Amino acid sequence: MAENIITVLLVEDSHISAQVIQKLLAESESPVFEVIPVETLSAAIDRLSDGGIDLVLLDLMLPDSQALDTFFRIKAHALDVPIVIQSGLDDVSLAAKAVQGGAHDYLIKDQLTGARLVRSVRYAVERMRARSGEWTSGMLHLAQQQFLKAAYIMDLDDNIRQRLLFPAPAQIVALPFRRDQREQVGTVFGYRVQHVLTMGPTKGGIRYHQDVNLGEVSALAMWMTWKCALMNLPFGGAKGGVRIDPTSLSRTELQRLTRRYTSEFIGSIGPDKDIPAPDMGTDEQVMAWIVVTYSQQVGHSVPAVVTGKPVVLGGSLGRNEATGRGLVYLVEEAAKHIGLELRDATAVVQGFGNVGANAARFLAQCGVKIIAVSDVTTAIYNRQGLDIDSLTNHVAEQGFLQAYPHGEALGNKEMLELKCDILVPAALQNQITAENAGRIDCKIIADGANGPTTLEADEILNQRGIFVLPDILANAGGVTVSYFEWVQDLQNYMWPLQEINHRLRDILTDAFVRTVRRMETEAVDMRTAAMIEGLHRVTQAKLLRGLFP
Numbered sequence: 001m002a003e004n005i006i007t008v009l010l011v012e013d014s015h016i017s018a019q020v021i022q023k024l025l026a027e028s029e030s031p032v033f034e035v036i037p038v039e040t041l042s043a044a045i046d047r048l049s050d051g052g053i054d055l056v057l058l059d060l061m062l063p064d065s066q067a068l069d070t071f072f073r074i075k076a077h078a079l080d081v082p083i084v085i086q087s088g089l090d091d092v093s094l095a096a097k098a099v100q101g102g103a104h105d106y107l108i109k110d111q112l113t114g115a116r117l118v119r120s121v122r123y124a125v126e127r128m129r130a131r132s133g134e135w136t137s138g139m140l141h142l143a144q145q146q147f148l149k150a151a152y153i154m155d156l157d158d159n160i161r162q163r164l165l166f167p168a169p170a171q172i173v174a175l176p177f178r179r180d181q182r183e184q185v186g187t188v189f190g191y192r193v194q195h196v197l198t199m200g201p202t203k204g205g206i207r208y209h210q211d212v213n214l215g216e217v218s219a220l221a222m223w224m225t226w227k228c229a230l231m232n233l234p235f236g237g238a239k240g241g242v243r244i245d246p247t248s249l250s251r252t253e254l255q256r257l258t259r260r261y262t263s264e265f266i267g268s269i270g271p272d273k274d275i276p277a278p279d280m281g282t283d284e285q286v287m288a289w290i291v292v293t294y295s296q297q298v299g300h301s302v303p304a305v306v307t308g309k310p311v312v313l314g315g316s317l318g319r320n321e322a323t324g325r326g327l328v329y330l331v332e333e334a335a336k337h338i339g340l341e342l343r344d345a346t347a348v349v350q351g352f353g354n355v356g357a358n359a360a361r362f363l364a365q366c367g368v369k370i371i372a373v374s375d376v377t378t379a380i381y382n383r384q385g386l387d388i389d390s391l392t393n394h395v396a397e398q399g400f401l402q403a404y405p406h407g408e409a410l411g412n413k414e415m416l417e418l419k420c421d422i423l424v425p426a427a428l429q430n431q432i433t434a435e436n437a438g439r440i441d442c443k444i445i446a447d448g449a450n451g452p453t454t455l456e457a458d459e460i461l462n463q464r465g466i467f468v469l470p471d472i473l474a475n476a477g478g479v480t481v482s483y484f485e486w487v488q489d490l491q492n493y494m495w496p497l498q499e500i501n502h503r504l505r506d507i508l509t510d511a512f513v514r515t516v517r518r519m520e521t522e523a524v525d526m527r528t529a530a531m532i533e534g535l536h537r538v539t540q541a542k543l544l545r546g547l548f549p
């Protein structure tokens, strides 16, 4: 399943039934269904052998096969593909036998509604995916590879290495929440993972995205551990998420889902235990709902349970833009280090959300010419430079960058390869890979996103002399101001913005200087140097605390 598209093999010999089903599935906006219709069992088996099918929607009575025989013959050719039966045979014992034999659902044709069909298909795919793929994540693989590389170079104690490869508590819950049509209940998977409990409470955002799984959340929690340790913050890493496309939900559905998520994890989160924050697909409004739900359950107001909430509810000044601002403080340091004059520099920014848009804004304030930006819909390129306020207004009005008039539309991949001085991948993981690293044409890469660069790409970039500000350093401004927010909430004393920015710059610059020093003394790349710097702190703490009992 890619990009929230589910490819359905529809095995149905009746034209009218096939048309009705295709029409019902076409009404769904998220997920989107790509339907491949076939009329016979043999055609279905042929198509399955080509791969790429997420689910089989199966009529049992076909010209070349009848009743349960049809199901078992298809199943023999599609062991890892869920099968939902849709049949004209309203026969309880047949349905029971089919489900017992491994069918994911048994739907009766003349009782079929759009909602019922979409739900059945979506849950079948989700169940199969939950069973087979929770830990199967490119991101976890990358986070573990990066960790093992650093552990090998620093000769990390093997007991600690084994422990840190996976999270400590990793929880999954099936989360029910009421849809706007009150009779419908949506069920999705929710996650909260705490990677290291040694350093203090744990800290990490909550991501709402259709690709979230246990592996991805664990990778993000690992990166949070190294990031907090590198910044000398008193936190271990954590992360949470819900596997859902948040753009498919109304505001009220989002609120009910968030409140349910909070109550499911109420025993694990808290200002002294685990403190969530926003990540992709969540924002300060989502954090406000978490504060309210948590506070209602414990009986008094607890703003410190999350960071990244609205200022009026105890949020910190400067938190919303802290990741982009911090990234630019670090670009300033990197530019000084390599002798790049920012006033003459150009930049390309992938992603125009919280991190990307703020990074672009602060870079422009340093005199950098932003020649291209992108979001999920398009990239916009203008060699003469883009106006960030005008782009921001366009996104505020239209929702996306698409159709922005003062630049040329480009593909996202093409954009990454534009000649520039500073490249900021601030959207997704896995963007700079062995495939395109050789064509990246910049002097500094500042990872705004988590995990945008693969290990193989890192090697190519280093060989080519591109200065990399790795994610655990480049995007650490967010968690650093989150730390300030938590401290302010615990003290009930709010700091002025100037003090926040001043402290932020001090902490990031200190981490930059330590990372560069380690890179030079240990002759490693910046990412490995940053990881080793963080890992040393975690290891020291673990060894001093010892193991219970």
Ligand code: NAD
Residues within 6 Å of the ligand: 278, 279, 280, 281, 282, 323, 350, 351, 352, 353, 354, 355, 356, 374, 375, 376, 377, 412, 426, 427, 428, 429, 448, 449, 450, 475, 476, 478, 479
């Ligand atoms: P966001 O949801 O505010 O913005 C994400 C942006 O990426 C949007 O503009 C979206 O359109 C774009 N995008 C999505 N898919 C894309 C694609 N295929 N190609 C190009 N653009 C695409 O999210 P955010 O908070 O800005 O987070 C972005 C990244 O930064 C994530 O990896 C997140 O984990 C990381 N991060 C965020 C923070 C923070 O404080 N928000 C802190 C540290 C790291």
